[in-house]
Amino acid sequence: MGYGLMEPTKIQFNRPYMTGKELFYIAEAKFGNKLAGDGPFTHRCHQWLEQTTGCARSLLTHSCTAALEMSALLLNIQPGDEIIMPSYTFVSTANAFVLRSGVPVFVDIRPDTLNLDETQIEAAITERTKAIVPVHYAGVACDMDTIMAIAKRHNLHVVEDAAQGIMASYKGKPLGSIGDMGTLSFHETKNVISGEGGALLVNNKTYAERAEIIREKGTNRSQFFRGEVDKYTWQDVGSSFLPGELIAAFLWAQLEDAQHITNDRLALWQHYHNGLATLEAEGLLRRPVIPADCQHNAHMYYVLLADTISRDTVLQAFKAAGIHAVFHYVPLHSAPAGQRFCKTHGSLPHTNQAAERLVRLPLWIGMTDADQAHVMATLTAVCQANATATV
Ligand SMILES: *Cc1c(COP(=O)(O)O)cnc(C)c1O
Secondary structure, eight states: OOTTTTSOOOBOSOOOOOOSOHHHHHHHHHHTTOOSSSSHHHHHHHHHHHHHHOOSEEEEESOHHHHHHHHHHHTTOOTTOEEEEESSSOHHHHHHHHTTTOEEEEEOBOTTTOSBOGGGHHHHOOTTEEEEOOBOGGGOOOOHHHHHHHHHHHTOEEEEEOTTOTTOEETTEETTSSSSEEEEEOOTTSSSOOSSOEEEEEOSGGGHHHHHHHHBTTBOHHHHHTTSSSSOOBOSSOOBOOOOHHHHHHHHHHHHTHHHHHHHHHHHHHHHHHHTHHHHHTTSEEOOOOOTTEEOOOOOEEEEEOTTSOHHHHHHHHHHTTBOOBOOOOOGGGSHHHHHHOEEOSOOHHHHHHHHHEEEEOOOBTBOHHHHHHHHHHHHHHHHHHHHHHO
């Protein structure tokens, strides 16, 4: 008799996927005696990112947060400059600009994709507005044609927060490759990972050289390594934004497998999507919406519960069934630092709605059909029981 017999099955929310080659490449980096940044593995990752996304220059960073901070430096954000973004996002989207004393201005999200509502951007523009930061939530693209047209009309910069967007695209263009620059995350919770990690994708060539300098402590060391100058010196503001080779070696194993990772995740995503169609038809929840222009990457599977169903009850039912499901985000406009540093345009009803109604389901490579069936059966039972109770 196993003593764990009565224990509920444990389905974790996330499990980092390993391709199997990570340690092999880390060993190669170790025996190559090149451990600082910008060695052979960083170079391979840069080439891959440039070939895959078509960006003019890619630069690995410690995190997507670091890449966003670089973007604020590159745009010369000055105290009081306004940056339009959603409140329904991770803190780093705003914090990177607040660090330069910029003022994030929150605009509501669309009810379908939960992305920045492009129809509300223009009303939020003032003479202090410097940039728009669309966040591609769940790897589903924002309406980039409209956003780029607005930016052009008002002479604004666009930084895509594509933290969740690797291998996803908008009208065939990879996310992060459309604005002046884009930022990717390789955090353990994302699709392609290196523990902590990220990249800045520079699309507007005029920023490429300065981006290298800012990333290398404000020096032109990158040019020196390429033999373009005979010594390197302090040129500009900057910091140390580059990861070492061990991280790049790990990341290389993942990038090589990025298509396979994406395909496997898409299959899991579709399995949930098919299985939850009935609950949507019954009006108990809404499933994610993928516009025709968007190829997504199955970064997450979420549901938006109907108003008649208590999210706490659903989360408790998952917990009792041994399933770890989560919600997010606490909207930035409602958080203490958001209230201190940011402005809000309008009342953000869809932001508040998503924050209150959204539940993210476990999704990781290695989940079995039985795991997913257990998640869906638990959700179905709790939704149907709740809905009857309210009639
Ligand atoms: C994960 C995430 C970030 C931060 O990424 P890090 O690599 O952890 O710094 C920023 N923005 C969004 C939308 C994210 O999902």
